[in-house]
Amino acid sequence: MQISKDSVVSIDYKLTDDSGNLMDSSEGSDPLAYLHGAGNIISGLETALLGKSVGEELKVRIAPEDAYGVRDDSKKQAVPKELFGDEEEVKIGAQYHAEGPDGTHVAVTVMEITDDTITVDANHPLAGYHLNFEVKIVEIRSATKEELEHGHVHGPHGHHHD
Numbered sequence: 001m002q003i004s005k006d007s008v009v010s011i012d013y014k015l016t017d018d019s020g021n022l023m024d025s026s027e028g029s030d031p032l033a034y035l036h037g038a039g040n041i042i043s044g045l046e047t048a049l050l051g052k053s054v055g056e057e058l059k060v061r062i063a064p065e066d067a068y069g070v071r072d073d074s075k076k077q078a079v080p081k082e083l084f085g086d087e088e089e090v091k092i093g094a095q096y097h098a099e100g101p102d103g104t105h106v107a108v109t110v111m112e113i114t115d116d117t118i119t120v121d122a123n124h125p126l127a128g129y130h131l132n133f134e135v136k137i138v139e140i141r142s143a144t145k146e147e148l149e150h151g152h153v154h155g156p157h158g159h160h161h162d
């Protein structure tokens with residue numbers, strides 16, 4: 001069986017940046033299970049995995065455009081400190097959920113703190129990075145009807161519903 005649209009795929013993976021720093025890995029935990037073609041994982045990785053079989057290993061370098069996007073400096077802004085309530089607790093690198101201009105929720109990271117303002121960045125922490133994946137395909141199966149309706153994987157390595 002080869003990976004195609006609507007396959008449920010389990011992978012072991014290791015993610016490094018261009019300097020070789022380990023950014024994420026499935027080592028020590030279960031493989032990552034995703035529904036192929038449903039946008040569960042970044043598009044560059046889906047493209048690289050299409051047509052692959054169990055046991056195959058691949059190394060792929062993915063450009064920001066096909067990963068978490070390019071950095072957008074307009075997503076970085078200084079906001080008044082009082083918006084943060086308990087501002088003494090705010091630390092550089094901390095993440096908060098904020099409401100974006102269109103009412104959607106975005107995750108922001110604290111970049112800088114001055115006497116009056118806190119600079120937050122709404123770019124994804126991996127925006128602008130080339131991502132280097134080493135992937136091994138562990139399992140491929142067909143998605144169930146329910147998984148296709150939900151757009152995600154069920155079962156031991158996937159979503160659990162009450």
Ligand code: ZN
Nearest residue numbers: 150152159161
């Ligand atoms: Zn579900």
